[in-house]
Amino acid sequence: MRLSLLLLAVGLLAGCSSIRPYPNNLDRNLQIRTETGSGSIFSSTRASVGIYRVDGQCRIEYEGTIDLDKPVVLVGLPSDRLSYLIFSFFSSSLFGHARTSMSQETLLRTRTSYSYQIDVSYRNSIYNVVVREHYPRKRGSREIDLRRLDACREIVARR
Amino acid sequence: MTKHTIWTGLLVSVALTGCVTHPQTAEEFRRAVPGALTAKTEAFEVNRPFRDVAATFRKKAPECLDVTIKTTSRANMSYQVIVTEYKPTVVVTRERAELHVQQHHKSGVVRVSKEPAGGYYLLVADAYPVDQNKTRVQMFAPSMGHGVLIRAVKGWATGENLGCPDMTKT
Numbered sequence: 001m002r003l004s005l006l007l008l009a010v011g012l013l014a015g016c017s018s019i020r021p022y023p024n025n026l027d028r029n030l031q032i033r034t035e036t037g038s039g040s041i042f043s044s045t046r047a048s049v050g051i052y053r054v055d056g057q058c059r060i061e062y063e064g065t066i067d068l069d070k071p072v073v074l075v076g077l078p079s080d081r082l083s084y085l086i087f088s089f090f091s092s093s094l095f096g097h098a099r100t101s102m103s104q105e106t107l108l109r110t111r112t113s114y115s116y117q118i119d120v121s122y123r124n125s126i127y128n129v130v131v132r133e134h135y136p137r138k139r140g141s142r143e144i145d146l147r148r149l150d151a152c153r154e155i156v157a158r159r
Numbered sequence: 160m161t162k163h164t165i166w167t168g169l170l171v172s173v174a175l176t177g178c179v180t181h182p183q184t185a186e187e188f189r190r191a192v193p194g195a196l197t198a199k200t201e202a203f204e205v206n207r208p209f210r211d212v213a214a215t216f217r218k219k220a221p222e223c224l225d226v227t228i229k230t231t232s233r234a235n236m237s238y239q240v241i242v243t244e245y246k247p248t249v250v251v252t253r254e255r256a257e258l259h260v261q262q263h264h265k266s267g268v269v270r271v272s273k274e275p276a277g278g279y280y281l282l283v284a285d286a287y288p289v290d291q292n293k294t295r296v297q298m299f300a301p302s303m304g305h306g307v308l309i310r311a312v313k314g315w316a317t318g319e320n321l322g323c324p325d326m327t328k329t
Contacts, residue, residue, distance in 0.1 A: 089325065100327035121322065125307045126314070128322035146222055 022051050022064030026076030030116040034068040037123050042094040045122050051077070052084040054107065058152035060084050068120060079112040082156070084149060087129050089122045104129045106146040107155060117141070181272045181279055185248075185259045188280035192299040199302040204295050205317045209288035212296070213249075213256035215315045216286070220247035220258055223311065223323030227265070230327070241267030245326060246277045256286040258312065281305065284312050305329045 036045045047068040052060040066073060068087075077083050088103045104127060110116055113136040121128045131144040147155065182188035192198045205212065224247035232239050242265040250257040263278030264270070283299040296316045300309050307324040314320030 091325070091328075100325070102325045102327055104323065122325075123322075124310075125325040125328040126311055126320060126322035127325055128320075130321075145218070 018062075019050075020064050022066045022075070024064075024066065024076055026078060028074040028076045029079065029110055029114070030075040030077050030118065032066075032068060032073045032075060032118045032120060034071060034073065035119075035121045035123065036068075036089070043091055044094075045089055045091045047087060047089050047120055047122060049075075049120075050086040050088065051075075052086070053078075054082040054084050054152060056156060058149070058156060060149070077108070077110045077116075079110050082107055082109045082152070084108075084152075085118075087120055087127075089127050102127060104146065105148055106131060107149065107152055108144070109155070113137075181274065183273070183275040185257065185280060185283050188259075188283050189285075189299050197301060197303055198299065200297065200299050202295060202297040203313075203316075204289060204293055206292060207294055207316075207318050208292055209256070209286060209294045211318065212286045212294045212316055213251045215318065215321065216249045216256050216258045216284075217251065219311075219315050219321060219323070220249050220260075223247075224260055224308075224326075226326055228326050230267075239267055243268075243326075244278065245281075248277070254287070258282075258284040258286075260308065282308060282312065284316070286316065 032049065034047055036047050048065050049068060050065045051063045053063055054060050066075060084105065084107055086103050086105045088101055090099070090101045092099045106129065108116070108131060111133075115134045115136075117132045117134065119128070119130045119132075129146060131146065132141045133144055134141040182191050189200075192200050224245050227242065227244045230239075230241045230243070232241075244263045244265055246261045246263065248257075248259040248261070250259075259280065260282040261275070261278035262281045263274065281301065282305070285297045287295045287297075289295050294316070296313075298309065298312065307328050308326070311320070311322065311324035314322065
């Protein structure tokens with residue numbers, strides 16, 4: 001009986017957990033460079049990015065999360081499709097009293113043969129997410145403004 | 160956001176109003192700050208053209224400050240949830256670029272006086288052209304708490320740090 005309850009609990013925890021790893025099995029067209037630091041020895045900060053598929057009606061479907069626990073993480077996003085990225089910064093104090101999270105979101109349409117770079121930083125309670133698109137076959141890039149989900153209909157209508 | 164910050168916010172409110180009314184406009188806020196105990200004004204010059212400072216305010220304010228923060232705190236026998244909405248407004252004319260930040264406690268905090276549309280004024284930053292490459296910035300802000308917000312706005316003005324303030328840490 002106890003074993004059954006334990007197995008049920010484990011199964012529920014495993015099945016109901018809403019966070020899952022992003023499959024990341026496409027050609028890597030996005031490089032995410034991350035730099036985090038709480039600015040205090042008594043607290044720490046970690047970052048992650050949640051990746052969502054966006055359909056033509058601007059509905060989103062969660063695809064998975066990638067922990068940004070390395071200075072550089074390579075990601076494969078589907079080309080010529082809108083993705084919705086939510087960067088989350090989690091802070092916790094050494095003594096465990098305070099835990100906070102803050103997020104920055106953006107829509108991103110990755111184009112075939114272009115590559116993308118996102119610089120993510122959190123330092124001394126200031127965070128930043130900067131998206132750049134690199135042109136294929138030539139040097140140079142441009143910064144892409146962050147766009148919230150409510151800009152989706154406008155983006156879809158423009159195409 | 161800590162209880163300390165919320166109390167500071169309330170103190171700023173009371174100090175600004177003399178327990179009568181809150182500033183209902185950005186202009187009233189500017190006039191009230193110099194005489195307030197828990198708010199301050201400071202001015203500085205940056206080596207950037209006015210149009211760049213104005214463009215940064217226009218880009219970063221909606222990107223960073225249009226946020227809702229939920230704070231949950233537990234004490235021995237109590238449990239408190241405070242939801243705070245921040246609203247940025249940027250007004251740019253040829254003479255100056257204004258950044259206003261308002262805060263509205265959606266729940267968890269009692270309003271002590273009439274609240275203007277969009278929330279109580281928390282910070283106003285005005286940028287004025289000095290010459291082609293210099294801009295003067297005057298800030299009206301709380302003197303206790305909200306240091307992260309003040310640092311971020313200064314970073315936007317100088318162009319040295321274009322990051323967003325973590326409003327959970329104000």
